[in-house]
Amino acid sequence: MRKFKNLSRNDKLFYILIITILTAFFLIVLYPCIFVVSASFSSGTAVQSGKVVLFPVDFSLEGYKTVFNTKNVWIGFGNSLFYTVVGTIINIVMTMTAAYCLSRDDLPGRNIIMLLFTFTMFFGGGLIPTYMVVQNLGLLNTRWALLIPGAIGVYNLIVARTFIINTIPRELLEASQIDGCSDIMYYLSVVLPLSKAIIAVLVLFYGVAHWNAYFNAMIYLHDKAIYPLTLFMREILMSSQIDPSTVSDPELQARLADMVGVIKYSLIMVSMIPVLLIYPFVQKYFVKGVMIGSVKG
Protein backbone atom coordinates (compact mmCIF):
# COMPACT_ATOMS: atom_id res chain seq x y z
CA MET A 1 0.00 0.00 0.00
CA ARG A 2 1.35 3.33 -0.97
CA LYS A 3 1.43 6.19 1.54
CA PHE A 4 -1.75 8.25 1.55
CA LYS A 5 -0.02 11.56 0.92
CA ASN A 6 1.64 10.17 -2.20
CA LEU A 7 -1.71 9.51 -3.82
CA SER A 8 -3.09 11.70 -6.55
CA ARG A 9 -5.76 14.21 -5.64
CA ASN A 10 -8.41 12.18 -7.44
CA ASP A 11 -7.56 9.05 -5.52
CA LYS A 12 -7.52 10.90 -2.21
CA LEU A 13 -11.01 12.26 -2.86
CA PHE A 14 -12.20 8.86 -3.96
CA TYR A 15 -10.87 7.16 -0.83
CA ILE A 16 -12.40 9.78 1.42
CA LEU A 17 -15.71 9.32 -0.33
CA ILE A 18 -15.58 5.54 0.03
CA ILE A 19 -14.64 5.66 3.69
CA THR A 20 -17.45 8.12 4.40
CA ILE A 21 -20.09 6.03 2.64
CA LEU A 22 -18.98 2.78 4.25
CA THR A 23 -18.71 4.30 7.70
CA ALA A 24 -22.21 5.70 7.34
CA PHE A 25 -23.55 2.31 6.34
CA PHE A 26 -21.59 0.62 9.12
CA LEU A 27 -23.14 2.95 11.70
CA ILE A 28 -26.63 2.45 10.28
CA VAL A 29 -26.25 -1.31 10.71
CA LEU A 30 -24.56 -1.10 14.08
CA TYR A 31 -26.75 1.52 15.74
CA PRO A 32 -30.03 -0.46 16.02
CA CYS A 33 -28.05 -3.42 17.38
CA ILE A 34 -26.49 -1.29 20.11
CA PHE A 35 -29.86 0.31 20.78
CA VAL A 36 -31.47 -3.09 21.40
CA VAL A 37 -28.70 -4.14 23.78
CA SER A 38 -28.90 -0.85 25.67
CA ALA A 39 -32.69 -0.85 25.82
CA SER A 40 -32.72 -4.40 27.18
CA PHE A 41 -30.55 -3.31 30.11
CA SER A 42 -32.60 -0.19 30.87
CA SER A 43 -35.59 0.22 33.16
CA GLY A 44 -39.07 -0.27 31.80
CA THR A 45 -40.08 3.34 32.32
CA ALA A 46 -36.95 4.65 30.60
CA VAL A 47 -37.70 2.58 27.50
CA GLN A 48 -41.40 3.46 27.55
CA SER A 49 -40.75 7.19 27.79
CA GLY A 50 -38.16 7.09 25.01
CA LYS A 51 -35.16 8.13 27.11
CA VAL A 52 -32.83 5.46 25.73
CA VAL A 53 -30.82 6.80 22.83
CA LEU A 54 -27.45 5.09 22.90
CA PHE A 55 -26.48 3.81 26.36
CA PRO A 56 -28.66 2.07 28.97
CA VAL A 57 -30.71 4.51 31.07
CA ASP A 58 -31.39 3.57 34.75
CA PHE A 59 -29.43 0.36 34.34
CA SER A 60 -31.70 -2.50 35.36
CA LEU A 61 -32.24 -6.17 34.74
CA GLU A 62 -36.01 -6.12 35.23
CA GLY A 63 -36.63 -6.87 31.57
CA TYR A 64 -34.56 -10.04 31.77
CA LYS A 65 -36.13 -10.91 35.13
CA THR A 66 -39.58 -10.81 33.64
CA VAL A 67 -38.53 -12.78 30.59
CA PHE A 68 -37.02 -15.51 32.75
CA ASN A 69 -40.16 -15.50 34.88
CA THR A 70 -42.33 -16.23 31.89
CA LYS A 71 -42.91 -19.94 31.65
CA ASN A 72 -43.66 -19.89 27.92
CA VAL A 73 -40.18 -18.58 27.29
CA TRP A 74 -38.68 -21.59 29.04
CA ILE A 75 -40.97 -24.03 27.23
CA GLY A 76 -40.22 -22.39 23.91
CA PHE A 77 -36.51 -22.16 24.55
CA GLY A 78 -36.32 -25.85 25.44
CA ASN A 79 -38.37 -26.88 22.41
CA SER A 80 -36.35 -24.71 20.06
CA LEU A 81 -33.16 -26.17 21.44
CA PHE A 82 -34.54 -29.66 20.81
CA TYR A 83 -35.65 -28.84 17.25
CA THR A 84 -32.33 -27.21 16.50
CA VAL A 85 -30.12 -30.00 17.85
CA VAL A 86 -32.09 -33.00 16.61
CA GLY A 87 -33.11 -31.31 13.37
CA THR A 88 -29.55 -30.32 12.56
CA ILE A 89 -28.26 -33.83 13.25
CA ILE A 90 -30.86 -35.27 10.87
CA ASN A 91 -29.97 -32.60 8.30
CA ILE A 92 -26.26 -33.29 8.49
CA VAL A 93 -26.58 -37.08 8.27
CA MET A 94 -28.98 -36.95 5.34
CA THR A 95 -27.19 -34.17 3.47
CA MET A 96 -23.66 -35.54 3.86
CA THR A 97 -24.72 -39.05 2.91
CA ALA A 98 -26.49 -37.89 -0.23
CA ALA A 99 -23.67 -35.48 -1.06
CA TYR A 100 -21.05 -38.22 -0.76
CA CYS A 101 -22.92 -40.66 -3.00
CA LEU A 102 -23.59 -37.98 -5.59
CA SER A 103 -19.98 -36.88 -5.54
CA ARG A 104 -18.84 -40.28 -6.83
CA ASP A 105 -18.44 -40.10 -10.59
CA ASP A 106 -18.36 -43.91 -10.79
CA LEU A 107 -21.99 -44.08 -9.66
CA PRO A 108 -24.23 -44.93 -12.60
CA GLY A 109 -27.23 -42.61 -12.77
CA ARG A 110 -25.81 -39.93 -10.53
CA ASN A 111 -26.60 -37.13 -12.99
CA ILE A 112 -30.24 -38.13 -13.16
CA ILE A 113 -30.52 -38.27 -9.38
CA MET A 114 -28.76 -34.93 -9.10
CA LEU A 115 -31.23 -33.46 -11.57
CA LEU A 116 -34.13 -34.82 -9.53
CA PHE A 117 -32.79 -33.00 -6.48
CA THR A 118 -31.94 -29.75 -8.30
CA PHE A 119 -35.32 -29.50 -10.00
CA THR A 120 -37.05 -29.26 -6.62
CA MET A 121 -35.13 -26.06 -5.96
CA PHE A 122 -37.01 -24.32 -8.72
CA PHE A 123 -40.39 -25.99 -8.72
CA GLY A 124 -42.49 -27.62 -6.06
CA GLY A 125 -45.96 -28.61 -4.99
CA GLY A 126 -46.45 -25.62 -2.77
CA LEU A 127 -48.15 -25.08 0.55
CA ILE A 128 -51.29 -27.18 0.48
CA PRO A 129 -49.98 -30.34 -1.25
CA THR A 130 -47.04 -30.41 1.16
CA TYR A 131 -49.36 -29.82 4.08
CA MET A 132 -51.49 -32.74 2.95
CA VAL A 133 -48.48 -35.06 2.76
CA VAL A 134 -47.52 -34.13 6.31
CA GLN A 135 -51.12 -34.62 7.37
CA ASN A 136 -51.47 -38.01 5.67
CA LEU A 137 -48.27 -39.27 7.27
CA GLY A 138 -49.78 -38.42 10.66
CA LEU A 139 -47.05 -35.89 11.45
CA LEU A 140 -49.46 -33.04 12.11
CA ASN A 141 -49.06 -31.59 15.59
CA THR A 142 -46.04 -33.77 16.36
CA ARG A 143 -42.42 -32.75 16.76
CA TRP A 144 -41.56 -34.73 13.62
CA ALA A 145 -43.40 -32.18 11.49
CA LEU A 146 -40.56 -29.74 12.09
CA LEU A 147 -37.76 -32.28 11.69
CA ILE A 148 -38.54 -34.50 8.70
CA PRO A 149 -40.06 -32.39 5.88
CA GLY A 150 -36.99 -30.16 5.70
CA ALA A 151 -34.44 -32.94 6.22
CA ILE A 152 -32.40 -31.97 3.15
CA GLY A 153 -31.85 -28.47 1.88
CA VAL A 154 -31.00 -29.00 -1.78
CA TYR A 155 -28.85 -25.89 -1.88
CA ASN A 156 -26.80 -27.21 1.04
CA LEU A 157 -26.57 -30.59 -0.64
CA ILE A 158 -25.02 -28.96 -3.70
CA VAL A 159 -22.60 -27.02 -1.50
CA ALA A 160 -21.50 -30.18 0.33
CA ARG A 161 -21.18 -32.17 -2.88
CA THR A 162 -19.07 -29.48 -4.53
CA PHE A 163 -16.86 -29.39 -1.46
CA ILE A 164 -16.30 -33.17 -1.50
CA ILE A 165 -15.56 -33.22 -5.24
CA ASN A 166 -13.11 -30.33 -5.02
CA THR A 167 -11.22 -31.10 -1.84
CA ILE A 168 -10.96 -34.87 -1.54
CA PRO A 169 -8.61 -36.19 -4.22
CA ARG A 170 -9.67 -39.15 -6.34
CA GLU A 171 -6.37 -40.88 -5.60
CA LEU A 172 -7.51 -41.31 -2.02
CA LEU A 173 -10.49 -43.33 -3.22
CA GLU A 174 -8.33 -45.46 -5.51
CA ALA A 175 -5.79 -46.10 -2.78
CA SER A 176 -8.50 -47.09 -0.31
CA GLN A 177 -10.14 -49.37 -2.86
CA ILE A 178 -6.82 -51.16 -3.40
CA ASP A 179 -6.64 -51.66 0.35
CA GLY A 180 -10.07 -53.29 0.16
CA CYS A 181 -12.02 -50.42 1.64
CA SER A 182 -15.77 -50.62 0.89
CA ASP A 183 -17.82 -47.60 -0.21
CA ILE A 184 -19.46 -47.24 3.19
CA MET A 185 -16.15 -47.62 5.04
CA TYR A 186 -14.59 -45.00 2.77
CA TYR A 187 -17.44 -42.63 3.57
CA LEU A 188 -17.16 -43.09 7.31
CA SER A 189 -13.41 -43.24 7.72
CA VAL A 190 -12.12 -40.96 4.96
CA VAL A 191 -14.78 -38.59 3.61
CA LEU A 192 -16.44 -37.55 6.87
CA PRO A 193 -13.21 -36.78 8.76
CA LEU A 194 -11.97 -34.72 5.81
CA SER A 195 -15.24 -32.79 5.58
CA LYS A 196 -15.11 -31.06 8.96
CA ALA A 197 -15.01 -27.60 7.41
CA ILE A 198 -18.13 -28.12 5.33
CA ILE A 199 -19.93 -29.83 8.21
CA ALA A 200 -19.25 -26.74 10.33
CA VAL A 201 -20.78 -24.55 7.63
CA LEU A 202 -23.81 -26.81 7.32
CA VAL A 203 -24.29 -26.85 11.09
CA LEU A 204 -24.35 -23.07 11.03
CA PHE A 205 -26.78 -22.80 8.09
CA TYR A 206 -29.14 -25.54 9.23
CA GLY A 207 -28.88 -24.67 12.91
CA VAL A 208 -29.72 -21.01 12.40
CA ALA A 209 -32.57 -21.94 10.07
CA HIS A 210 -34.07 -24.28 12.68
CA TRP A 211 -33.64 -21.79 15.48
CA ASN A 212 -35.28 -19.01 13.47
CA ALA A 213 -38.08 -20.98 11.78
CA TYR A 214 -41.66 -20.14 12.60
CA PHE A 215 -43.90 -20.65 9.57
CA ASN A 216 -43.93 -24.45 9.53
CA ALA A 217 -44.44 -24.53 13.28
CA MET A 218 -47.35 -22.16 12.86
CA ILE A 219 -49.13 -24.29 10.27
CA TYR A 220 -48.27 -27.76 11.60
CA LEU A 221 -48.46 -27.40 15.40
CA HIS A 222 -51.46 -26.58 17.59
CA ASP A 223 -50.24 -27.82 20.93
CA LYS A 224 -48.48 -25.11 22.91
CA ALA A 225 -46.37 -27.65 24.77
CA ILE A 226 -44.37 -28.31 21.61
CA TYR A 227 -44.22 -24.73 20.29
CA PRO A 228 -40.76 -23.40 19.43
CA LEU A 229 -39.64 -20.11 20.96
CA THR A 230 -40.37 -18.15 17.78
CA LEU A 231 -44.12 -18.81 18.08
CA PHE A 232 -44.23 -17.53 21.65
CA MET A 233 -42.08 -14.59 20.60
CA ARG A 234 -44.49 -13.82 17.83
CA GLU A 235 -47.30 -13.60 20.38
CA ILE A 236 -45.30 -11.32 22.64
CA LEU A 237 -43.53 -9.15 20.06
CA MET A 238 -46.54 -8.56 17.84
CA SER A 239 -48.93 -7.55 20.61
CA SER A 240 -48.93 -4.33 22.55
CA GLN A 241 -49.57 -5.99 25.89
CA ILE A 242 -48.45 -9.09 27.70
CA ASP A 243 -50.81 -11.61 29.20
CA PRO A 244 -50.26 -11.35 32.99
CA SER A 245 -51.15 -14.99 33.56
CA THR A 246 -47.99 -16.10 31.76
CA VAL A 247 -45.72 -14.34 34.24
CA SER A 248 -45.34 -16.14 37.56
CA ASP A 249 -43.88 -13.37 39.73
CA PRO A 250 -46.79 -11.23 41.13
CA GLU A 251 -44.61 -8.20 41.72
CA LEU A 252 -43.60 -8.13 38.06
CA GLN A 253 -47.18 -8.78 36.99
CA ALA A 254 -48.32 -5.51 38.51
CA ARG A 255 -45.85 -3.50 36.48
CA LEU A 256 -46.34 -5.22 33.15
CA ALA A 257 -47.95 -2.30 31.37
CA ASP A 258 -44.88 -0.24 32.06
CA MET A 259 -42.46 -2.86 30.88
CA VAL A 260 -43.83 -3.96 27.51
CA GLY A 261 -40.92 -2.35 25.69
CA VAL A 262 -38.06 -3.56 27.83
CA ILE A 263 -39.49 -7.09 27.90
CA LYS A 264 -39.48 -7.18 24.13
CA TYR A 265 -35.88 -6.03 23.90
CA SER A 266 -34.75 -8.50 26.56
CA LEU A 267 -36.62 -11.31 24.85
CA ILE A 268 -34.91 -10.46 21.55
CA MET A 269 -31.55 -10.65 23.32
CA VAL A 270 -32.39 -13.98 24.96
CA SER A 271 -33.47 -15.46 21.62
CA MET A 272 -30.15 -14.44 20.11
CA ILE A 273 -28.02 -16.15 22.78
CA PRO A 274 -27.53 -19.54 21.06
CA VAL A 275 -26.70 -17.99 17.69
CA LEU A 276 -24.21 -15.61 19.28
CA LEU A 277 -22.69 -18.50 21.23
CA ILE A 278 -21.97 -20.78 18.28
CA TYR A 279 -21.20 -18.03 15.79
CA PRO A 280 -17.57 -17.39 16.86
CA PHE A 281 -16.75 -21.10 16.50
CA VAL A 282 -18.07 -21.49 12.98
CA GLN A 283 -17.48 -17.92 11.82
CA LYS A 284 -14.15 -18.71 10.16
CA TYR A 285 -15.83 -21.34 7.99
CA PHE A 286 -18.77 -19.12 7.19
CA VAL A 287 -17.34 -17.07 4.32
CA LYS A 288 -15.74 -20.18 2.89
CA GLY A 289 -19.10 -21.94 2.91
CA VAL A 290 -20.88 -19.14 1.12
CA MET A 291 -18.15 -19.24 -1.51
CA ILE A 292 -18.31 -22.99 -2.10
CA GLY A 293 -22.02 -22.55 -2.63
CA SER A 294 -21.45 -20.02 -5.33
CA VAL A 295 -19.41 -22.44 -7.40
CA LYS A 296 -21.75 -23.98 -9.88
CA GLY A 297 -22.99 -27.38 -8.63
Place this chain on the structure above:
Amino acid sequence: MDNLALMNSNVSKKKSNSKSEIKTNKKRLIDKIAARWQLYLLLLLPLVWLIIFAYVPMGGLVLAFKQYNIRAGIWGSPWVGFDNFVKFFASIKFPIVMKNTLGISLYSLAISFPIPIIFALLLNAMPGKKYKKVIQTVTYIPYFISTVVMVGLIFQLLDYRNGLYGNLYMLFTGTNAPNILANGKFFKHIYVWSGVWQATGYSAIIYIASLANVDQSLHEAAMIDGASRFQRLRYIDIPSILPTASIMLILAVGNIMNVGYEKVLLMQNDLNLDYSEIISTYVYKVGLASGITDFSLSTAIGMFNAVINFTLLIIANKISKKLSGSGIF
Protein backbone atom coordinates in the same frame (compact mmCIF):
# COMPACT_ATOMS: atom_id res chain seq x y z
CA MET B 1 -11.63 -47.92 -55.22
CA ASP B 2 -9.51 -50.07 -53.06
CA ASN B 3 -9.64 -47.50 -50.39
CA LEU B 4 -13.39 -47.30 -50.59
CA ALA B 5 -13.74 -51.05 -50.28
CA LEU B 6 -11.46 -51.02 -47.33
CA MET B 7 -13.53 -48.33 -45.71
CA ASN B 8 -16.71 -50.24 -46.41
CA SER B 9 -15.35 -53.37 -44.85
CA ASN B 10 -14.25 -51.31 -41.93
CA VAL B 11 -17.74 -49.89 -41.52
CA SER B 12 -19.36 -53.32 -41.63
CA LYS B 13 -16.82 -54.57 -39.13
CA LYS B 14 -17.74 -51.70 -36.86
CA LYS B 15 -21.43 -52.52 -37.22
CA SER B 16 -20.99 -56.10 -36.17
CA ASN B 17 -18.78 -54.92 -33.39
CA SER B 18 -21.30 -52.44 -32.07
CA LYS B 19 -23.97 -55.09 -31.56
CA SER B 20 -21.80 -57.18 -29.34
CA GLU B 21 -20.54 -53.97 -27.78
CA ILE B 22 -24.06 -53.06 -26.72
CA LYS B 23 -24.39 -56.43 -25.06
CA THR B 24 -21.10 -56.18 -23.23
CA ASN B 25 -21.91 -52.56 -22.40
CA LYS B 26 -25.17 -53.65 -20.82
CA LYS B 27 -23.40 -56.30 -18.87
CA ARG B 28 -20.73 -53.86 -17.85
CA LEU B 29 -23.37 -51.37 -16.70
CA ILE B 30 -25.02 -54.03 -14.56
CA ASP B 31 -21.63 -54.92 -13.14
CA LYS B 32 -20.95 -51.26 -12.46
CA ILE B 33 -24.27 -50.83 -10.69
CA ALA B 34 -23.76 -54.02 -8.68
CA ALA B 35 -20.29 -52.91 -7.64
CA ARG B 36 -21.72 -49.71 -6.20
CA TRP B 37 -24.57 -51.33 -4.24
CA GLN B 38 -23.40 -49.77 -1.02
CA LEU B 39 -23.78 -46.29 -2.47
CA TYR B 40 -27.33 -47.04 -3.57
CA LEU B 41 -28.03 -48.32 -0.09
CA LEU B 42 -26.80 -45.05 1.38
CA LEU B 43 -28.85 -43.08 -1.14
CA LEU B 44 -32.02 -44.98 -0.35
CA LEU B 45 -33.14 -42.83 2.57
CA PRO B 46 -32.44 -39.46 0.90
CA LEU B 47 -34.23 -40.66 -2.24
CA VAL B 48 -37.27 -41.88 -0.34
CA TRP B 49 -37.35 -38.54 1.43
CA LEU B 50 -37.08 -36.68 -1.89
CA ILE B 51 -39.96 -38.61 -3.40
CA ILE B 52 -42.23 -38.24 -0.39
CA PHE B 53 -41.59 -34.60 0.43
CA ALA B 54 -40.83 -33.12 -2.98
CA TYR B 55 -42.39 -35.24 -5.72
CA VAL B 56 -45.55 -36.48 -4.00
CA PRO B 57 -46.53 -32.84 -3.30
CA MET B 58 -45.86 -32.08 -6.97
CA GLY B 59 -48.31 -34.85 -7.80
CA GLY B 60 -50.63 -33.21 -5.30
CA LEU B 61 -50.91 -30.32 -7.73
CA VAL B 62 -53.78 -32.23 -9.38
CA LEU B 63 -55.81 -30.72 -6.55
CA ALA B 64 -55.73 -27.48 -8.48
CA PHE B 65 -57.87 -29.10 -11.16
CA LYS B 66 -60.34 -30.68 -8.75
CA GLN B 67 -62.91 -29.55 -6.24
CA TYR B 68 -61.41 -31.00 -3.09
CA ASN B 69 -63.75 -32.79 -0.79
CA ILE B 70 -62.39 -34.19 2.46
CA ARG B 71 -64.51 -37.31 2.44
CA ALA B 72 -63.71 -38.22 -1.16
CA GLY B 73 -59.99 -37.53 -0.79
CA ILE B 74 -57.72 -36.24 -3.53
CA TRP B 75 -58.46 -39.02 -6.00
CA GLY B 76 -62.18 -39.25 -5.35
CA SER B 77 -62.84 -35.53 -5.67
CA PRO B 78 -64.46 -34.43 -8.94
CA TRP B 79 -62.46 -32.88 -11.75
CA VAL B 80 -63.30 -29.26 -12.47
CA GLY B 81 -60.70 -28.36 -15.10
CA PHE B 82 -59.47 -24.81 -14.84
CA ASP B 83 -62.38 -23.60 -12.70
CA ASN B 84 -60.15 -22.82 -9.73
CA PHE B 85 -57.83 -20.71 -11.82
CA VAL B 86 -60.73 -18.88 -13.41
CA LYS B 87 -62.18 -18.29 -9.95
CA PHE B 88 -58.92 -16.71 -8.84
CA PHE B 89 -58.53 -14.53 -11.95
CA ALA B 90 -62.11 -13.33 -11.61
CA SER B 91 -61.94 -12.56 -7.90
CA ILE B 92 -61.63 -9.00 -6.63
CA LYS B 93 -58.46 -10.02 -4.82
CA PHE B 94 -56.62 -10.93 -8.03
CA PRO B 95 -55.62 -7.43 -9.22
CA ILE B 96 -54.68 -6.42 -5.68
CA VAL B 97 -52.40 -9.35 -4.93
CA MET B 98 -50.82 -9.24 -8.38
CA LYS B 99 -50.13 -5.54 -8.09
CA ASN B 100 -48.67 -5.90 -4.60
CA THR B 101 -46.58 -8.97 -5.43
CA LEU B 102 -45.04 -7.42 -8.53
CA GLY B 103 -44.74 -3.99 -6.96
CA ILE B 104 -42.94 -5.22 -3.86
CA SER B 105 -40.69 -7.67 -5.67
CA LEU B 106 -39.62 -5.36 -8.49
CA TYR B 107 -38.94 -2.59 -6.02
CA SER B 108 -37.01 -5.03 -3.87
CA LEU B 109 -35.02 -6.30 -6.85
CA ALA B 110 -34.18 -2.78 -7.99
CA ILE B 111 -32.87 -1.87 -4.55
CA SER B 112 -31.46 -5.00 -2.95
CA PHE B 113 -29.74 -6.41 -6.01
CA PRO B 114 -27.35 -3.51 -6.77
CA ILE B 115 -26.67 -2.36 -3.20
CA PRO B 116 -24.61 -5.41 -2.14
CA ILE B 117 -22.60 -5.09 -5.36
CA ILE B 118 -21.85 -1.43 -4.73
CA PHE B 119 -21.06 -2.22 -1.11
CA ALA B 120 -18.63 -4.98 -2.14
CA LEU B 121 -16.93 -2.79 -4.74
CA LEU B 122 -16.43 0.04 -2.28
CA LEU B 123 -15.30 -2.25 0.51
CA ASN B 124 -12.81 -3.87 -1.84
CA ALA B 125 -11.42 -0.51 -2.86
CA MET B 126 -11.18 0.78 0.70
CA PRO B 127 -7.72 1.15 2.19
CA GLY B 128 -7.11 -0.19 5.72
CA LYS B 129 -7.34 -3.92 6.23
CA LYS B 130 -8.51 -3.95 9.85
CA TYR B 131 -11.33 -1.46 9.48
CA LYS B 132 -12.43 -3.35 6.38
CA LYS B 133 -12.64 -6.59 8.34
CA VAL B 134 -14.61 -4.92 11.14
CA ILE B 135 -17.13 -3.44 8.71
CA GLN B 136 -17.57 -6.76 6.97
CA THR B 137 -18.05 -8.77 10.15
CA VAL B 138 -20.51 -6.32 11.67
CA THR B 139 -22.60 -5.95 8.53
CA TYR B 140 -23.36 -9.63 8.25
CA ILE B 141 -24.49 -10.10 11.82
CA PRO B 142 -28.08 -8.90 11.13
CA TYR B 143 -28.47 -11.77 8.67
CA PHE B 144 -28.75 -14.13 11.64
CA ILE B 145 -31.69 -12.29 13.15
CA SER B 146 -34.84 -14.34 12.66
CA THR B 147 -37.82 -13.00 10.76
CA VAL B 148 -39.95 -12.90 13.88
CA VAL B 149 -37.34 -10.89 15.77
CA MET B 150 -36.69 -8.69 12.75
CA VAL B 151 -40.35 -7.76 12.43
CA GLY B 152 -40.61 -7.31 16.19
CA LEU B 153 -37.63 -4.97 15.94
CA ILE B 154 -39.18 -3.04 13.06
CA PHE B 155 -42.38 -2.51 15.06
CA GLN B 156 -40.46 -1.55 18.15
CA LEU B 157 -37.93 0.77 16.52
CA LEU B 158 -40.41 2.43 14.16
CA ASP B 159 -43.03 3.06 16.82
CA TYR B 160 -44.08 6.67 16.40
CA ARG B 161 -44.49 7.27 20.13
CA ASN B 162 -41.62 5.57 21.93
CA GLY B 163 -39.59 3.77 19.28
CA LEU B 164 -36.21 4.85 18.04
CA TYR B 165 -37.87 6.53 15.05
CA GLY B 166 -40.32 8.41 17.26
CA ASN B 167 -37.57 9.52 19.63
CA LEU B 168 -35.26 10.76 16.91
CA TYR B 169 -38.11 12.51 15.11
CA MET B 170 -39.02 14.25 18.38
CA LEU B 171 -35.40 15.13 19.01
CA PHE B 172 -34.89 16.81 15.65
CA THR B 173 -38.27 18.36 14.88
CA GLY B 174 -39.82 18.75 18.30
CA THR B 175 -43.12 17.36 17.05
CA ASN B 176 -44.74 13.95 17.15
CA ALA B 177 -43.84 11.63 14.32
CA PRO B 178 -46.50 10.39 11.90
CA ASN B 179 -47.42 6.73 12.40
CA ILE B 180 -45.76 5.12 9.40
CA LEU B 181 -46.58 1.58 10.54
CA ALA B 182 -50.29 2.23 10.21
CA ASN B 183 -49.94 3.76 6.76
CA GLY B 184 -50.13 1.14 4.02
CA LYS B 185 -48.23 3.30 1.58
CA PHE B 186 -45.10 2.93 3.65
CA PHE B 187 -45.32 -0.85 3.75
CA LYS B 188 -43.20 -1.40 0.63
CA HIS B 189 -40.47 0.91 1.80
CA ILE B 190 -40.28 -0.54 5.29
CA TYR B 191 -40.20 -4.05 3.88
CA VAL B 192 -37.47 -3.38 1.32
CA TRP B 193 -35.20 -1.12 3.33
CA SER B 194 -35.29 -3.29 6.43
CA GLY B 195 -34.23 -6.09 4.09
CA VAL B 196 -31.33 -3.97 2.87
CA TRP B 197 -30.35 -3.34 6.48
CA GLN B 198 -30.48 -7.04 7.27
CA ALA B 199 -28.97 -8.71 4.21
CA THR B 200 -26.54 -6.36 2.46
CA GLY B 201 -23.49 -7.61 4.34
CA TYR B 202 -24.39 -11.23 3.72
CA SER B 203 -25.28 -10.82 0.06
CA ALA B 204 -22.03 -8.95 -0.50
CA ILE B 205 -19.84 -11.84 0.68
CA ILE B 206 -19.98 -13.60 -2.65
CA TYR B 207 -18.91 -10.47 -4.53
CA ILE B 208 -16.21 -9.59 -2.01
CA ALA B 209 -14.72 -13.04 -2.37
CA SER B 210 -14.70 -12.93 -6.16
CA LEU B 211 -13.11 -9.49 -6.03
CA ALA B 212 -10.39 -10.88 -3.79
CA ASN B 213 -9.64 -13.43 -6.52
CA VAL B 214 -8.93 -10.78 -9.14
CA ASP B 215 -5.41 -11.10 -10.44
CA GLN B 216 -3.41 -8.41 -8.62
CA SER B 217 -1.05 -7.97 -11.55
CA LEU B 218 -3.94 -6.39 -13.47
CA HIS B 219 -4.17 -3.73 -10.80
CA GLU B 220 -0.41 -3.24 -10.74
CA ALA B 221 -0.24 -2.86 -14.51
CA ALA B 222 -3.11 -0.37 -14.45
CA MET B 223 -1.42 1.61 -11.70
CA ILE B 224 1.79 1.83 -13.70
CA ASP B 225 -0.27 3.13 -16.61
CA GLY B 226 -1.55 5.82 -14.31
CA ALA B 227 -5.10 4.56 -13.76
CA SER B 228 -6.86 6.10 -10.79
CA ARG B 229 -8.52 3.87 -8.19
CA PHE B 230 -11.89 4.73 -9.64
CA GLN B 231 -10.75 3.76 -13.12
CA ARG B 232 -9.44 0.48 -11.80
CA LEU B 233 -12.81 -0.13 -10.13
CA ARG B 234 -14.59 0.69 -13.34
CA TYR B 235 -12.38 -1.32 -15.73
CA ILE B 236 -11.03 -4.17 -13.61
CA ASP B 237 -13.30 -4.78 -10.64
CA ILE B 238 -16.68 -4.44 -12.30
CA PRO B 239 -15.95 -6.71 -15.28
CA SER B 240 -14.52 -9.33 -12.95
CA ILE B 241 -17.72 -9.71 -10.92
CA LEU B 242 -20.07 -9.50 -13.88
CA PRO B 243 -20.44 -13.30 -14.30
CA THR B 244 -21.28 -13.73 -10.62
CA ALA B 245 -23.68 -10.81 -10.76
CA SER B 246 -25.48 -12.20 -13.79
CA ILE B 247 -26.00 -15.57 -12.10
CA MET B 248 -27.34 -13.84 -9.00
CA LEU B 249 -29.64 -11.78 -11.20
CA ILE B 250 -31.06 -14.88 -12.90
CA LEU B 251 -31.77 -16.45 -9.54
CA ALA B 252 -33.37 -13.23 -8.33
CA VAL B 253 -35.56 -12.95 -11.43
CA GLY B 254 -36.57 -16.59 -11.05
CA ASN B 255 -37.75 -15.71 -7.58
CA ILE B 256 -39.63 -12.59 -8.49
CA MET B 257 -43.01 -13.97 -7.46
CA ASN B 258 -41.58 -15.28 -4.17
CA VAL B 259 -41.64 -12.26 -1.98
CA GLY B 260 -40.48 -13.24 1.52
CA TYR B 261 -43.93 -14.25 2.70
CA GLU B 262 -42.81 -15.04 6.24
CA LYS B 263 -41.84 -11.43 6.79
CA VAL B 264 -44.80 -9.98 4.93
CA LEU B 265 -47.22 -12.16 6.88
CA LEU B 266 -45.82 -10.92 10.17
CA MET B 267 -45.82 -7.30 9.04
CA GLN B 268 -49.44 -7.40 7.92
CA ASN B 269 -52.20 -5.71 9.84
CA ASP B 270 -55.72 -4.60 8.99
CA LEU B 271 -54.53 -1.12 8.17
CA ASN B 272 -51.98 -2.08 5.51
CA LEU B 273 -53.65 -5.17 4.04
CA ASP B 274 -54.55 -3.43 0.77
CA TYR B 275 -50.85 -2.83 0.21
CA SER B 276 -49.37 -5.92 1.81
CA GLU B 277 -51.47 -8.86 0.63
CA ILE B 278 -49.31 -10.82 -1.81
CA ILE B 279 -49.87 -14.10 -3.62
CA SER B 280 -48.08 -16.31 -1.11
CA THR B 281 -49.79 -14.85 1.94
CA TYR B 282 -53.09 -15.11 0.09
CA VAL B 283 -52.37 -18.78 -0.66
CA TYR B 284 -51.85 -19.35 3.05
CA LYS B 285 -55.01 -17.53 4.03
CA VAL B 286 -57.21 -19.25 1.46
CA GLY B 287 -55.78 -22.66 2.25
CA LEU B 288 -55.17 -22.73 5.96
CA ALA B 289 -55.92 -19.57 7.86
CA SER B 290 -59.40 -18.41 6.93
CA GLY B 291 -62.62 -19.79 8.38
CA ILE B 292 -63.68 -21.59 5.22
CA THR B 293 -60.54 -23.11 3.78
CA ASP B 294 -60.43 -24.02 0.13
CA PHE B 295 -57.58 -26.43 -0.54
CA SER B 296 -58.19 -26.56 -4.29
CA LEU B 297 -58.29 -22.83 -4.82
CA SER B 298 -55.20 -22.34 -2.68
CA THR B 299 -53.30 -25.02 -4.59
CA ALA B 300 -54.32 -23.43 -7.89
CA ILE B 301 -53.09 -20.00 -6.82
CA GLY B 302 -49.84 -21.49 -5.55
CA MET B 303 -49.37 -23.39 -8.81
CA PHE B 304 -50.03 -20.27 -10.86
CA ASN B 305 -47.30 -18.58 -8.86
CA ALA B 306 -44.81 -21.44 -9.21
CA VAL B 307 -45.34 -21.77 -12.97
CA ILE B 308 -44.77 -18.05 -13.56
CA ASN B 309 -41.63 -18.20 -11.45
CA PHE B 310 -40.27 -21.19 -13.27
CA THR B 311 -40.96 -19.62 -16.65
CA LEU B 312 -39.25 -16.39 -15.62
CA LEU B 313 -36.25 -18.37 -14.42
CA ILE B 314 -35.89 -20.15 -17.74
CA ILE B 315 -36.30 -16.94 -19.74
CA ALA B 316 -33.76 -15.10 -17.57
CA ASN B 317 -31.33 -17.98 -17.92
CA LYS B 318 -31.69 -17.99 -21.72
CA ILE B 319 -31.15 -14.24 -21.96
CA SER B 320 -28.12 -14.36 -19.70
CA LYS B 321 -26.61 -17.19 -21.71
CA LYS B 322 -27.06 -15.19 -24.90
CA LEU B 323 -25.63 -12.00 -23.46
CA SER B 324 -22.81 -13.14 -21.22
CA GLY B 325 -22.38 -16.83 -21.93
CA SER B 326 -23.01 -17.85 -18.34
CA GLY B 327 -26.17 -19.31 -16.94
CA ILE B 328 -27.20 -21.62 -14.14
CA PHE B 329 -28.08 -24.51 -16.42
